[in-house]
Amino acid sequence: MTEPISRIERSTAHFVTGGDATVTALVVTYNSADSIGGLLDSLRTEAAGTTLRVVVIDNDSADDTAARVHEHPDVVFVDAGGNLGYAAAINLGMERVDRSDAILVLNPDARVSAGCVEALVAAVTEPDVAAVVPLLQDEYGSVSPSLRREPALLATAVDAVLGAYVPRRPRALSETVRDPKAYATPHDIDWATGAALMIDADAARRVGAWDERFFLYSEETDFFRRLRTVGRVRFVPDAVVVHTGAGSGSSQALQNLLSVNKIRYAEMYHGRLWSTAFRLCAVVSEIARTGSASHRATLRVLVDRRRWTHLPSARQRPVEGRTGMGTVIVPAHDEAAVLARTLRPLSDLADRGVVEVIVACNGCTDDTADVARHFPGITVIETSAASKTEAMNAADDIAMFWPRIYLDADVVMTPKAVTDVLTRLTAGAPMSARPRSRYDTGHSSFLVRRYYAARQRLSTFDGHLWGAGCYGLTEEGHRRLGRFPSVVADDVVVDGLFRGDEKCVVLTDPVVISVPRTVAALRTVLSRTYRGNTAVARTTQTSSTFRELLRSVRGPVTAFDAAVYAGFALVGRRAARRVVDTGWARDESSRIGS
Structure with a gap:
């Protein structure tokens, strides 16, 4: 691996910011x-x-990426203005190449080893490369x-069945080159994963822009294919790049996009019969692995x-106005049983562009995603893990x-409540807000x-963000x-x-919370709530809630209600202490069809 550079080396080894350069790294x-x-240091x-x-x-990073880059004042930083995808971002970088002999495309989680760039430059200047x-x-x-071979039906069919098993099968039976001998000597190749690639500048001009329709995945397959029409593509084992493989992250949406873009690529370069057979191979591959959600x-x-239109695509950051x-x-x-009643009031706002609405389906085994896609203007993403907080993080990444x-x-919020809360937050005084809430007990038992x-x-509940199913x-x-933790x-x-x-708490239309229908269901909800609260800092003391409960008594009816409340709270806390499993333990009784 590349040795870390010293402060002396960093002070004497400068990047050029304009004019002539042997190599421009994108x-x-x-x-x-x-x-x-780590990449910039290497x-x-x-x-x-x-x-x-x-x-x-930078494709609109939400972390400190820009600050890390700005620690290197001789690095040219380009704000893409949104998450435009890999190909579009490379095209933006190409505009900053100026006069260079070669372009080096690198993933941010790569490290170039000593002598790597020099070895690549020597190889790319060979005739017809x-x-x-x-x-x-x-x-x-x-x-x-x-290293990869150009996608072919037979190799795709065998890969669909075997995956990475039987790695030393004949070359015609796998797209991935797995023979260790192939990684020992220089030779011409079809294409390779796009973590590191040096392109002759003249060849890059002749080939043209990267195809932005791919957003992520298969854009390098397409670009290598076009490169082979103007020259050879060479593998140079003397040049070494260390790649951790975590640069693009992972999610269900990206896994879906990876598979779909392979089919899109097949349809671009082959006829209907060939591409249909290729798609069938991809379907067979997933069927063979249906044990995985x-x-x-x-x-x-x-x-x-129809689901392809909801895959990740270029998202421009909103501009002023x-x-x-x-x-x-x-x-x-x-x-799926209740989502329609939640989305129905929001769909018109989304369809008119007043607000963006993202449904983050997580670990779903029913038709939740299909229900969401039924409503115009709604963006739908899917993640494999049944985790609410992971789903919210994934939605934040694209919002x-x-x-x-x-x-x-399962909470209903009116358009007025949406716009009122957003307006209140835009005003800049509070950093967090929620609307009032109302409980729908129409289907619930007496107690x-x-x-x-x-x-x-x-x-007590009015001064906090929790308890309303919305903030x-x-x-x-x-x-x-x-x-989100x-x-x-x-x-x-x-x-x-x-x-x-x-x-x-914004004084607007209250959100409507569907509550449990039965005593057993309420006990389940309270047990889950108390278990969840023990994992975080307490915001309301039990003693203060009890005192307020006593103050709420104004007669026989309110006294009975207070006793019922106290009884349920006691039962819920005891149940929470007995239950070891910290799963969601969701109330199903309130999920009445939409």
């Missing part, structure tokens, strides 16, 4: 704060022997199987083209607008109705939170971040 970043510094070592320009194109790729190693020094989700996408007031994020796990409202999938009657009288954050408020009581965590004057 690096596309997206939330790459943890890795970009490139600086190479700059001691090569005139090197470094251009970083359009591009060269280095040997990729993982962080432990093992060779990564990065992730592969089942990808299978649903492959067989239904754009009408979007904010974003509403709805995490949803198996909510365009601030402020943001986080709304439970459950009395419990919520008592709860509705407690003003909003400004961009500044969200920075205080960072990523893996907890059950996310609303309690968020509430604890803000002082009383930094949060408010």
